[in-house]
Amino acid sequence: MEKAKNRKRFSLNDNVLYLADFKFLPRWVILIIDLFIILVSILISHLLILNLHVSHYRIFPLSYVFLFVIGVNVLYMYIFKTYLGVIRHSTFVDLFKIFTANICSILTVIAVNYIYYLGTGEKVVLIPFLGLYFAISCLLLFVFRLFVKGIFNIVKENKRSASRKKIYILGDDDTSVAIAQVILSNPNLPFDIRGFISYHDKKVNIKLLDRKILTKADFISQLKNSKIDVSGVLVIKEALQKDDLDFWVNVFLENNLKIYKSPNMQKLRSKEIINNLKTIQIEDLLNRKPIKLDNTEVKKRHFQKTVLVTGGAGSIGKEIVRQVALLEPMQIIILDQSETPLYDTELEMKELYPDINFKFILADISNYSRLEPIFKKYQFSMVYHAAAYKHVPLVEENPHEAVLVNVLGTKNLSLLACKYKVNRFVMVSTDKAVNPTNVMGASKRVAELFVQSLQNYENNSTKFITTRFGNVLGSNGSVIPHFRKQIEKGGPVTITHPNIVRYFMTIAEACELVLHAGTMGTGGEIYVFDMGDPVKILDLAKRMIKLSGLEPNDDIKIIYTGLRPGEKLYEELLSDNAKTLPTSHEKIMISKDPSMHFSEIDELTELVISYSKKEEKQEIVKVLKCIVKEFKSNNSIYESLDQ
Numbered sequence: 001m002e003k004a005k006n007r008k009r010f011s012l013n014d015n016v017l018y019l020a021d022f023k024f025l026p027r028w029v030i031l032i033i034d035l036f037i038i039l040v041s042i043l044i045s046h047l048l049i050l051n052l053h054v055s056h057y058r059i060f061p062l063s064y065v066f067l068f069v070i071g072v073n074v075l076y077m078y079i080f081k082t083y084l085g086v087i088r089h090s091t092f093v094d095l096f097k098i099f100t101a102n103i104c105s106i107l108t109v110i111a112v113n114y115i116y117y118l119g120t121g122e123k124v125v126l127i128p129f130l131g132l133y134f135a136i137s138c139l140l141l142f143v144f145r146l147f148v149k150g151i152f153n154i155v156k157e158n159k160r161s162a163s164r165k166k167i168y169i170l171g172d173d174d175t176s177v178a179i180a181q182v183i184l185s186n187p188n189l190p191f192d193i194r195g196f197i198s199y200h201d202k203k204v205n206i207k208l209l210d211r212k213i214l215t216k217a218d219f220i221s222q223l224k225n226s227k228i229d230v231s232g233v234l235v236i237k238e239a240l241q242k243d244d245l246d247f248w249v250n251v252f253l254e255n256n257l258k259i260y261k262s263p264n265m266q267k268l269r270s271k272e273i274i275n276n277l278k279t280i281q282i283e284d285l286l287n288r289k290p291i292k293l294d295n296t297e298v299k300k301r302h303f304q305k306t307v308l309v310t311g312g313a314g315s316i317g318k319e320i321v322r323q324v325a326l327l328e329p330m331q332i333i334i335l336d337q338s339e340t341p342l343y344d345t346e347l348e349m350k351e352l353y354p355d356i357n358f359k360f361i362l363a364d365i366s367n368y369s370r371l372e373p374i375f376k377k378y379q380f381s382m383v384y385h386a387a388a389y390k391h392v393p394l395v396e397e398n399p400h401e402a403v404l405v406n407v408l409g410t411k412n413l414s415l416l417a418c419k420y421k422v423n424r425f426v427m428v429s430t431d432k433a434v435n436p437t438n439v440m441g442a443s444k445r446v447a448e449l450f451v452q453s454l455q456n457y458e459n460n461s462t463k464f465i466t467t468r469f470g471n472v473l474g475s476n477g478s479v480i481p482h483f484r485k486q487i488e489k490g491g492p493v494t495i496t497h498p499n500i501v502r503y504f505m506t507i508a509e510a511c512e513l514v515l516h517a518g519t520m521g522t523g524g525e526i527y528v529f530d531m532g533d534p535v536k537i538l539d540l541a542k543r544m545i546k547l548s549g550l551e552p553n554d555d556i557k558i559i560y561t562g563l564r565p566g567e568k569l570y571e572e573l574l575s576d577n578a579k580t581l582p583t584s585h586e587k588i589m590i591s592k593d594p595s596m597h598f599s600e601i602d603e604l605t606e607l608v609i610s611y612s613k614k615e616e617k618q619e620i621v622k623v624l625k626c627i628v629k630e631f632k633s634n635n636s637i638y639e640s641l642d643q
Contacts, residue, residue: 017254023535030083031186037144038073041137049129056129058120069125069133072108076101082141090145098141108136164192166230170248171239172196172213179236179262191260195229199244223255237284249280253546265419277454282480283543297519301382301424302327308380309334310365310413311387313341316428319511321349321383331357334380336387337364360511361499368416375416382518383417385410386428388444394564395440396636399620403612407444407450407605414451417462426518427451429468429526431503431571437634438566442624448526449627450605453598455524456543465521467514469529470503470571484542487548491556493541496563500538501570513588520583524595528580530587534570557632601627 046066047055056062077083082094113125171175176196183189195212197219198204210300214222222228233252237245252259259280307324311317324332334349336342339362346360359378363370365387388406389395392439395402410427417425429448432441471478477503486493495551510529517527533537542552550556563569579592608623621638625631633639 007506018536025574027083031077033144034077034083034141034235035070035074036068037114037140038137041133041140044136045129045132049126049131052128054126054128056126057123059124065125069109069130072106073137076105076108081364090149091117094145095142095475098145099138102134102138102141104386108129111336122346161482162189165232165258166192166194167232167234167258168195168197168214168228168230169193169234169236170197170199171236172208173199173239175236175239177208179234180211183234185342186211191234193234197233218608220251223251228255230257232260234260234262235280236262237280241294246280250624253543256549258549259547269610278333280547281538282547287422292442295573296604297338298515299327301328301519303513304328304330304571305381306331306372306376307333307382307384308376309384309386310336310409311385311428312336312360313338313345316510316514317384318345318348320386320514321345321509322352323508323511324384325353325356331359331378333359333361333367333380335361335374336366364415366404368412371412373415375422377418379420380417381423383413383422383425384428384514385413385516386514388428390430390440392432392438392566393442393564395443396438399439399443399624400615402439403608403620403624406440407446408609408612410447411605411609412451414454414464417458418454418457422462424463424465424518424521425451426514427464427466428514429466431468431470431531433468434571436628436631437568439621439624439638440604440634442628442631445628445631446601446605446608446624448593449596450601451535452524452526452595453601457598463521463523463572465517465523466526467529468519468526469505469510469513470531472505472507479537479540480544483544487545487550487556490580492559493545493556494559494561495511495537497539497569498560499569500563500567501536502570505529506532516585516588521586526591526593527583528589528591530589562637566634568634596627 044449046056046062056065080097082097082101083110105113109125109130113123113127117123121449138307169180180193180196183191183193193209193211195214196208197212198215201215201217203215203218206213210219213489219228233248235245235248240248249259261280263285308331309317309321309324309332312321313336317334317336321334322330334342335347342362345356349356349358359574361374363374365371387409389402414425414427416422429445432438433445434441436442436445448466448468450467454460454462455464483493513527513529517525521527538558541558545552545556545558548556552558581590581592585592604623604627608620611619611623618638618641621633623642623643634640
């Protein structure tokens with residue numbers, strides 16, 4: 001009773017919902033409807049025969065003849081189970097069953113007709129009438145099923161469209177159409193595709209998948225006139241050049257449209273399609289085309305070799321491990337001093353690469369006696385040294401810790417690599433080591449100088465190679481995750497200076513450089529990478545806020561906190577007096593920085609390490625400035641030492 005009352009109060013939309021959710025008609029109801037359709041077909045065929053001025057045979061009353069035809073047809077409907085299918089899911093198989101049942105019934109009637117004719121010389125049924133009946137009954141039975149299927153689809157689409165996000169797809173090529181087809185065929189996706197935006201300005205009077213195509217000019221014009229009733233646009237990032245992507249992103253953001261990034265077709269067809277269709281991120285807009293080098297030599301260098309990665313639980317180290325794991329090494333030793341990240345890395349790597357022999361070691365690289373048994377036991381072929389302290393303000397306040405890890409740690413590892421004849425030692429450095437203005441950059445430059453000096457050390461057979469690059473997207477402590485957290489909290493977004501700029505590259509790209517440098521190097525080189533154009537951090541913050549659907553300074557405030565100790569407005573990849581040499585790849589260069597003799601750098605590093613163990617900050621920085629002549633402190637308590 002209560003259900004009946006509730007249903008009376010339902011609106012039209014609620015009734016549509018019930019129709020869309022209705023499972024299926026009982027089989028006997030479908031059979032009755034089919035019976036009614038063939039009765040109508042009989043009547044229509046009879047009327048057509050009369051209008052053609054053709055007379056039926058009158059051997060038996062017409063009603064008996066019609067009942068005989070209907071009876072035979074119903075018999076074959078039962079045999080072929082034409083009424084068992086769910087009508088809204090009708091397919092070619094269901095239609096073929098109807099056709100087969102009808103053709104069999106007609107052939108049976110014709111056979112009976114001629115058998116009777118052979119016995120009596122009289123015919124019972126008019127053959128043209130059977131032909132008309134066959135055509136009309138098939139047509140009406142087909143139309144009934146297709147009509148019901150169409151109605152259900154329309155109702156279902158209307159029901160889903162109400163809660164779906166209306167979007168356009170940027171592009172009208174084969175890839176765009178294929179992606180649209182996958183989205184339209186997936187009822188779980190929350191998108192309603194309204195049309196396609198052409199890359200070109202030439203108008204076409206055609207539709208794709210029954211959706212309109214707008215030219216670039218038309219789309220922008222309609223946006224300005226507020227005639228576009230959509231909430232977002234799906235972008236196929238791989239199909240666009242960076243300049244084109246920037247143009248379109250600016251257009252969409254200025255008009256408050258959400259920007260969705262399409263995954264590649266392989267992921268789009270997977271069961272995880274819903275998780276793969278995400279809003280575009282700032283990393284997608286900063287990405288450059290990754291360098292592509294011949295991996296043959298890289299694989300040869302690592303295949304069935306034992307590899308050590310220090311700092312292997314960090315963002316850079318972990319990506320090095322992932323890429324090395326793909327090269328089928330004999331064993332990968334992952335060393336880090338951070339317990340929880342190392343454990344998390346162990347779980348991840350064993351799940352991703354179950355066939356790789358991993359060893360996870362908790363150790364501090366400043367402890368020589370802890371490291372030597374490891375080198376002695378495993379006899380490494382390659383060492384990737386990514387362990388370091390890198391946060392500028394923290395290191396500025398704790399220079400002794402920077403020296404113990406960045407200088408002493410590197411010294412320990414490189415000396416052991418030389419002693420145990422490691423084939424190649426690859427150090428991960430930073431652009432902050434160039435003309436450093438902070439302790440962190442200076443400590444990394446000292447580490448570079450020590451590693452370089454070992455190349456010409458007596459009886460050395462190890463090739464010591466350094467790689468130097470800028471900020472890495474998504475790495476631990478980088479600015480983008482920091483901004484993202486601030487935006488999620490409602491702001492404000494904090495920037496140290498409105499004019500600060502930085503170079504960016506992806507983690508995968510940075511590690512690809514590291515691996516290739518380890519292969520290309522002959523020893524003593526500092527490899528630098530073409531980082532592209534620097535990015536203004538203020539513009540980066542504004543774009544991230546807009547990508548979140550908010551307005552800078554209206555919804556999310558931007559405040560300036562002032563340069564932090566040791567921070568500078570821009571980073572450099574090459575020192576002023578360095579010479580750059582080309583390599584076999586146009587994007588990778590060799591920086592020929594001034595080097596030091598081993599005895600000289602060894603003596604100075606021992607001095608700065610001894611001060612570090614006593615935590616004598618001023619003396620530590622004095623020695624660092626003595627080693628790195630170009631080290632000039634900026635916005636730091638150590639500026640007085642430069643005078």
